[in-house]
Amino acid sequence: MHRVIVAGGATLVRDAYAHIIDGSPTFTLQAQTPTFAEALTFLATTRSDILLIEAHELAGVPPVATQQSLRQAAARTRVVLLGNPPADLALLVGAGVTGILGLHLELDHFFTALDLVSRGGMVISPAPTHATSAPLSPPALASLSNRERQVLALVPTQPNNDAIARLLGLSPLTVKTHINRIRHKLGASSRAHLVAIAYESRLVTPGLTPHAPTGQ
Numbered sequence: 001m002h003r004v005i006v007a008g009g010a011t012l013v014r015d016a017y018a019h020i021i022d023g024s025p026t027f028t029l030q031a032q033t034p035t036f037a038e039a040l041t042f043l044a045t046t047r048s049d050i051l052l053i054e055a056h057e058l059a060g061v062p063p064v065a066t067q068q069s070l071r072q073a074a075a076r077t078r079v080v081l082l083g084n085p086p087a088d089l090a091l092l093v094g095a096g097v098t099g100i101l102g103l104h105l106e107l108d109h110f111f112t113a114l115d116l117v118s119r120g121g122m123v124i125s126p127a128p129t130h131a132t133s134a135p136l137s138p139p140a141l142a143s144l145s146n147r148e149r150q151v152l153a154l155v156p157t158q159p160n161n162d163a164i165a166r167l168l169g170l171s172p173l174t175v176k177t178h179i180n181r182i183r184h185k186l187g188a189s190s191r192a193h194l195v196a197i198a199y200e201s202r203l204v205t206p207g208l209t210p211h212a213p214t215g216q
Helices: 011-022 036-043 063-074 089-094 107-118 138-142 146-154 161-168 172-186 191-200
Strands: 002-007 027-033 050-054 078-082 097-101 123-125
Touching: 002 011, 002 036, 002 107, 011 027, 011 050, 027 036, 036 050, 036 063, 050 107, 063 078, 063 089, 063 097, 078 107, 089 097, 089 191, 097 107, 107 123, 146 161, 146 172, 146 191, 161 172, 172 191
Parallel strands: 002 027, 002 050, 050 078, 078 097, 097 123
Antiparallel strands: none
């Protein structure tokens, strides 16, 4: 049973999510709090599996403060945002957010997304309107080999290089080498930046879990 905290948002909406989660056979509502700050206080003394935060809770908060709060939460649980976050994707991923879910997501997809996040993956559905840069054009990705595109497509949903290596039948060291080359070719400053690029370029379809691509 995965324990979930629901934080922020309108009371009726928060109550609705709480009711849906508590009625699930695999997830249970651990708590619901009116604000993200109260959820952080709760997490300081209680272990949880997933924290769902209404994205508007981050509106008007300086980026540095947003990163600090999200990192504090991500150090204790997996963090998922509900709605369109008022922050860059790379900032959110870099702070430890592993899920961004649209408020109109179908119920089955909602629980599928939570399950993936609980197992160490990442889900972004739909793609946020805030982007770190303009979407990459096909020529930008053309500099990558087929194998490098395969690796990049798996970066957003796999927890680490070992997981990517298992899916592709490679060694973790080889995957690390591919990722370093991808970062160099695309000018990516971090792994979080690679996640943003994968979604912004539509190499990864928002909301779907990519399996190991075919081809070399």
